[in-house]
Amino acid sequence: MAKKKTEEQALAVQPKPNVLMSRTGFVPATLDEAYRFATWMSESDMVPETYQGEPGKCMIAYDYSLRLGVSYLMVMQHVYSVYGRPSMEAVLVTALVNKSGIFVDPLDYEVEGKDPYKEPFRVRAIAVRKSNNKKLEGPWISWTLVKAEGWHNKKGSKWPTMPDQMFHYRAASWFVNRHCPEVKMGMLTVDEAQEVGPKHVESTVVEKGLQGLKDRIKKQKEATEPVKGVQADESTDEAVDEAERQKEALAADAGEKKEPVLEKFVCPKCGRTYRYGEKEAVGVQCECGKATIIPIEAEDEATPDEPDLSGDTASIFD
Numbered sequence: 001m002a003k004k005k006t007e008e009q010a011l012a013v014q015p016k017p018n019v020l021m022s023r024t025g026f027v028p029a030t031l032d033e034a035y036r037f038a039t040w041m042s043e044s045d046m047v048p049e050t051y052q053g054e055p056g057k058c059m060i061a062y063d064y065s066l067r068l069g070v071s072y073l074m075v076m077q078h079v080y081s082v083y084g085r086p087s088m089e090a091v092l093v094t095a096l097v098n099k100s101g102i103f104v105d106p107l108d109y110e111v112e113g114k115d116p117y118k119e120p121f122r123v124r125a126i127a128v129r130k131s132n133n134k135k136l137e138g139p140w141i142s143w144t145l146v147k148a149e150g151w152h153n154k155k156g157s158k159w160p161t162m163p164d165q166m167f168h169y170r171a172a173s174w175f176v177n178r179h180c181p182e183v184k185m186g187m188l189t190v191d192e193a194q195e196v197g198p199k200h201v202e203s204t205v206v207e208k209g210l211q212g213l214k215d216r217i218k219k220q221k222e223a224t225e226p227v228k229g230v231q232a233d234e235s236t237d238e239a240v241d242e243a244e245r246q247k248e249a250l251a252a253d254a255g256e257k258k259e260p261v262l263e264k265f266v267c268p269k270c271g272r273t274y275r276y277g278e279k280e281a282v283g284v285q286c287e288c289g290k291a292t293i294i295p296i297e298a299e300d301e302a303t304p305d306e307p308d309l310s311g312d313t314a315s316i317f318d
Contacts, residue, residue: 090169125175138175
């Protein structure tokens with residue numbers, strides 16, 4: 001009697017397993033346990049090759065299985081990544097609709113035409129909603145639509161070889177898209193994802209960057225214009241230097257690099273000399289405040305008897 005009681009106490013103190021079982025498989029209780037379970041699945045050759053050695057993919061597939069309410073092995077068998085989008089096979093779409101309980105009976109089809117290889121063959125899916133007994137009809141899938149969308153010309157397309165099955169698959173998928181997209185969580189079928197192709201996002205980052213650079217260069221060029229009465233600080237000098245460098249680089253690329261031409265000017269009163277561009281020197285007053293500076297050549301013609309000012313100016317007044 002004492003031995004039996006001891007065994008019962010030992011069983012009572014053992015930790016309870018956190019991984020439960022349901023009709024869809026194991027149900028881990030924590031995220032850590034779920035990842036461990038995904039790791040175990042990735043190490044098995046019972047899962048498709050694309051999931052083997054990929055616990056992250058197994059984890060996502062397991063999450064989808066919980067949300068869809070189906071077995072994770074079913075998700076792994078029928079859900080693929082197409083251009084980065086999780087996409088499911090059409091057969092899984094039909095299975096999800098039939099087990100959803102939204103409709104009175106499993107999905108049915110209306111077919112017009114006898115030969116699925118020729119027009120005017122077409123198919124649409126139909127069902128009766130359980131909540132109000134309303135008959136719901138999906139879009140018609142016809143050869144006119146198939147050819148207009150180019151489905152039959154896609155590489156690896158099954159439309160030329162098994163059109164009857166493809167008509168029913170597409171009819172089921174479009175029915176779900178129209179009447180109950182929540183059944184497949186808005187996912188595309190594999191065929192639809194392949195037909196849509198990769199999603200391109202046009203970015204304007206490069207264009208904005210180039211435009212910003214052009215605007216900055218324009219402002220820097222404007223900063224090189226002399227402004228009377230303004231003392232340039234260090235940052236302004238750096239901006240001017242940078243603008244000059246970029247201006248010279250642009251000119252060099254175009255084969256039009258030009259060196260700035262400076263001319264020598266002199267004050268006719270005090271003899272101080274300056275170097276300016278021809279246009280920049282117009283109306284510039286000498287620091288002595290007694291006269292406007294003039295080109296050396298003009299001053300020579302006006303006062304021929306004056307000493308030659310082309311040399312060192314300081315030596316004239318020594």
